[in-house]
Amino acid sequence: MAETRIVRIRESVLRENRVQASILRKRLAASGVVMVNLMSSPGSGKTSIILHTIAALRERFRIAVIEADIDSTVDADKMIAAGVPAVQIETGGFCHVDAAMAQAAIQELPLNTLDVLFLENVGNLICTAQHDTGAHVNVAILSVPEGDDKPLKYPVMFQAADVVIVNKTDYMAIAEFDINAVRQRIAVLNQAVTILPVSCRSGEGIADWIEWLTARITSVAGNR
Amino acid sequence: MHELSITSAILKTVLRHARRQRAARVHRILLVVSELSDLQPVWMQHYFDRVSRGSIAERARLEIEHQAPQFACNDCSAGFAVSLRTVDRVVCPHCGSGSCTLTRRADYIVEEIEVS
Numbered sequence: 001m002a003e004t005r006i007v008r009i010r011e012s013v014l015r016e017n018r019v020q021a022s023i024l025r026k027r028l029a030a031s032g033v034v035m036v037n038l039m040s041s042p043g044s045g046k047t048s049i050i051l052h053t054i055a056a057l058r059e060r061f062r063i064a065v066i067e068a069d070i071d072s073t074v075d076a077d078k079m080i081a082a083g084v085p086a087v088q089i090e091t092g093g094f095c096h097v098d099a100a101m102a103q104a105a106i107q108e109l110p111l112n113t114l115d116v117l118f119l120e121n122v123g124n125l126i127c128t129a130q131h132d133t134g135a136h137v138n139v140a141i142l143s144v145p146e147g148d149d150k151p152l153k154y155p156v157m158f159q160a161a162d163v164v165i166v167n168k169t170d171y172m173a174i175a176e177f178d179i180n181a182v183r184q185r186i187a188v189l190n191q192a193v194t195i196l197p198v199s200c201r202s203g204e205g206i207a208d209w210i211e212w213l214t215a216r217i218t219s220v221a222g223n224r
Numbered sequence: 225m226h227e228l229s230i231t232s233a234i235l236k237t238v239l240r241h242a243r244r245q246r247a248a249r250v251h252r253i254l255l256v257v258s259e260l261s262d263l264q265p266v267w268m269q270h271y272f273d274r275v276s277r278g279s280i281a282e283r284a285r286l287e288i289e290h291q292a293p294q295f296a297c298n299d300c301s302a303g304f305a306v307s308l309r310t311v312d313r314v315v316c317p318h319c320g321s322g323s324c325t326l327t328r329r330a331d332y333i334v335e336e337i338e339v340s
Contacts, residue, residue: 003340004251006336006338007338008336009334010335012331012333013233013234013334016233017233126226130261155293156330188324190326191325
């Protein structure tokens with residue numbers, strides 16, 4: 001066998017995706033579109049949050065949705081029924097959306113007639129957080145029945161988020177969920193994050209979320 | 225499927241550098257993996273063996289070094305590492321403050337490759 005040699009590389013394997021995501025983010029902003037990426041475990045309420053948000057903001061913004069639910073078109077059908085354009089990404093079993101997949105889906109949408117693009121990521125707390133999609137706003141949803149210990153078990157998600165929606169607060173009484181513990185655990189990972197308790201069922205906190213999101217959309221759109 | 229996309233990205237990075245070195249064979253790959261990511265070394269090797277089949281990195285051995293997450297204290301600004309596997313709150317080892325910030329994100333770094 002020929003003599004071997006060691007080559008220093010020191011390169012992140014996620015670098016290429018980060019570069020691609022940053023190009024996409026700039027391109028969207030230049031077209032006046034703000035992309036909002038929603039991440040959570042399966043069943044935490046991504047679709048419900050999007051439907052509530054569409055109902056509240058459809059008069060103000062022109063909205064479309066990218067759906068990335070694995071091998072299912074159920075959620076895309078709900079969006080189309082709500083009257084907004086929806087594109088389904090077939091992730092082919094992949095557990096997250098990366099910048100290249102987001103880019104391909106965006107190609108199918110008329111960007112110049114849109115203001116806000118929601119990306120409903122694959123239900124997964126791990127891989128989704130590690131892959132920059134090119135979104136301007138990253139939303140993590142943690143639902144009360146999942147437990148208040150999630151932030152330190154899935155630190156990357158809570159580090160990547162700009163806002164954490166604590167959904168299903170109507171379960172609070174039966175779930176022994178300590179929201180102050182959640183706040184403390186998230187603060188260790190991410191000091192800039194906003195935490196919003198919400199119940200899609202009772203409507204509690206939805207107005208705060210809409211207000212937060214509207215301010216963020218306006219600020220991203222104003223900075224282009 | 226997460227392992228598959230990460231190991232494919234590792235292979236891509238390794239092959240690009242190996243070609244630049246005009247290497248005929250990649251024998252070993254040293255990866256520095258943040259403890260914040262959860263991939264099991266045995267599965268990473270398994271997936272790597274699959275994606276690298278037929279390439280010059282076929283049968284290369286993955287050597288994985290885990291790196292504990294790095295924090296900075298917001299009060300005394302000391303830097304320190306803590307494994308989140310063993311604690312449920314982060315406290316600065318120098319001044320005892322509970323107000324700390326994570327300073328390094330989860331990542332997979334190809335640190336070095338051994339080629340011939």
